[in-house]
Amino acid sequence: MRVKAKTQRLWLVVGAMTALGGAGALALTALGDKATYFYAPSDLAGKPMPTQAIRLGGMVERGSLMKSGHTVHFTVTDNARTWPVTYEGILPDLFREGQGVIAEGRIDPVSRVFTADTVLAKHDEKYMPPEVAGSMRKVEGKVT
Amino acid sequence: MGFAHASSFPCPPTTSCLFPPHPAWLIPHLVHRFANPARFLRIARWATPLTLALGLVLTTAGLVIGLFFSPPDYQQGESVRIMYVHVPAAWLASGGYLGLAIASAAALIWRHPLATIAARAIAPVGAAFAAICLMSGSLWGKPTWGTYWVWDARLTSMLVLLFLYLGYLALSAAEGERGNDRKGAAILALIGAVNLPIIKYSVEWWNTLHQGASVSILSGKSAMAPEMLAPLLISVAGFSFLFSAIVLMRMRAMLAEQRVEARSRRLAEAVA
Numbered sequence: 521m522r523v524k525a526k527t528q529r530l531w532l533v534v535g536a537m538t539a540l541g542g543a544g545a546l547a548l549t550a551l552g553d554k555a556t557y558f559y560a561p562s563d564l565a566g567k568p569m570p571t572q573a574i575r576l577g578g579m580v581e582r583g584s585l586m587k588s589g590h591t592v593h594f595t596v597t598d599n600a601r602t603w604p605v606t607y608e609g610i611l612p613d614l615f616r617e618g619q620g621v622i623a624e625g626r627i628d629p630v631s632r633v634f635t636a637d638t639v640l641a642k643h644d645e646k647y648m649p650p651e652v653a654g655s656m657r658k659v660e661g662k663v664t
Numbered sequence: 665m666g667f668a669h670a671s672s673f674p675c676p677p678t679t680s681c682l683f684p685p686h687p688a689w690l691i692p693h694l695v696h697r698f699a700n701p702a703r704f705l706r707i708a709r710w711a712t713p714l715t716l717a718l719g720l721v722l723t724t725a726g727l728v729i730g731l732f733f734s735p736p737d738y739q740q741g742e743s744v745r746i747m748y749v750h751v752p753a754a755w756l757a758s759g760g761y762l763g764l765a766i767a768s769a770a771a772l773i774w775r776h777p778l779a780t781i782a783a784r785a786i787a788p789v790g791a792a793f794a795a796i797c798l799m800s801g802s803l804w805g806k807p808t809w810g811t812y813w814v815w816d817a818r819l820t821s822m823l824v825l826l827f828l829y830l831g832y833l834a835l836s837a838a839e840g841e842r843g844n845d846r847k848g849a850a851i852l853a854l855i856g857a858v859n860l861p862i863i864k865y866s867v868e869w870w871n872t873l874h875q876g877a878s879v880s881i882l883s884g885k886s887a888m889a890p891e892m893l894a895p896l897l898i899s900v901a902g903f904s905f906l907f908s909a910i911v912l913m914r915m916r917a918m919l920a921e922q923r924v925e926a927r928s929r930r931l932a933e934a935v936a
Contacts, residue, residue, distance in 0.1 A: 556817075556871045557873055611810075640814070642809065643739065643809065646739075647744060648738055648888070648892070650736065653739075
C-alpha cells in the first residue's frame with residue numbers, strides 16, 4: 521500500500537517533535553541545578569564551601585532578625601537547615617520574618633557567615649486581603 | 665516578477681481554491697472542518713463581533729473590579745492589582761504560542777491554506793501579550809522583590825517566548841517576501857514549543873525568584889482569596905475573547921488581501 525504524502529508528513533512531524541522533546545528533556549536533566557536561581561541552606565550543607573558569589577534563599581527565620589545601625593543580621597532557613605546572613609543596606613519593603621528571601625553574596629570561609637551584597641524579597645503564591653490574613657493569624661495564635 | 669508567489673494558496677491541482685472543497689480535505693473531519701476558507705469566513709463573520717463584544721465587556725469588568733473594587737493584598741498592598749493584567753497576558757502569551765505551534769504543524773502536515781494564515785495572525789498578538797506580561801511583571805517586581813529583573817528560570821523562559829515570537833515574525837516575513845510557503849517559520853514555531861513546558865514548570869523544577877502557581881486549572885486548587893480570583897478569571901476570559909477577536913480580524917484581513925492579489929494576478933494574466 522502506498523503511504524499518502526500527508527500521512528508521511530504527519531509521522532515526520534510527530535517523530536521530530538518526540539526527538540526534540542527527548543533532546544530537550546536530556547538537556548534539562550544535564551542542566552540540573554545549574555539553572556537554579558539560588559541555593560537553599562540544605563543544598564550547601566555537606567559540600568565544599570563555594571568561594572565565588574552565590575545566592576542563598578529560604579525563609580527569614582522568625583525571631584532571628586537583629587538590626588544594628590545599617591547592618592542587619594538574620595537567619596535563612598529551609599525548615600531543615602539554617603544559615604546566618606549579614607547585610608548592610610536597604611531592605612526591600614516585603615522583607616520580613618517568616619517570608620521568603622534571596623540573598624546574593626559570599627560565604628566567609630572561616631566564620632561561614634553569608635555576607636550579602638543584595639537582598640531580594642521572595643513572594644509566595646498566597647494572595648489574600650489583609651483582614652483575612654489578620655483573622656487567620658488570630659486563629660493560628662489560638663491554636664498554638 | 666511580482667506575481668511569483670502563486671503558491672500561498674495550495675490547492676489540489678484539479679479543484680478551485682475556495683469551493684467546492686476537495687474531498688481529501690474533509691477526511692480527518694475535525695482537523696479539516698475549518699480549513700476551508702469559505703466556511704471559515706462564514707463563521708468568522710459573526711464570530712468576530714461576538715468575541716470582540718464579549719472581550720471588551722469582560723476585560724472592562726475584570727479590570728474595573730480588579731483595579732477598584734477588589735481588596736489589596738496582605739503582603740503586596742495595592743501593587744497586587746498588576747496581577748489582573750499580568751496573569752491573563754502571561755496565560756494568553758503561552759496559549760497563543762500553543763495555537764501558533766498547532767497551526768504551524770497543520771500547515772506543515774496538511775498544507776491547509778488557513779493554517780499558515782492562522783499562525784501569521786496569532787504571532788504578533790501573542791508577542792504583544794508576552795511583552796505586556798514581561799513589562800507588567802517587571803513593574804510588579806520592583807516594589808515586591810526589590811528588582812525589575814533577574815535571570816531566573818521563569819523570567820528567562822518567558823523572555824525566550826517573546827524572542828521566539830519575534831523570530832517567527834521575522835522569518836515568516838522574510839520567507840513571505842521571497843514568495844515561498846513559510847515552511848522555515850513553521851518549523852521554528854514547532855521547535856519553540858519545547859519552551860512551553862519549561863515556562864510552566866520552571867517554578868517547580870528549579871529554585872526561582874518567581875513564585876509558584878497560585879491557581880491550577882487542572883486540579884481546581886487556588887491559593888488566592890475568592891474576591892481576588894473572581895476578577896482575575898473574568899479578566900482572563902475577557903483577554904481570551906479579545907485575543908480571539910484580534911486573530912479573527914487579522915485572518916479575515918489576510919484572506920481578503922490574498923483574494924485581491926489573486927484577482928489582480930488573474931487580471932494581469934488576462935491582459936498578457
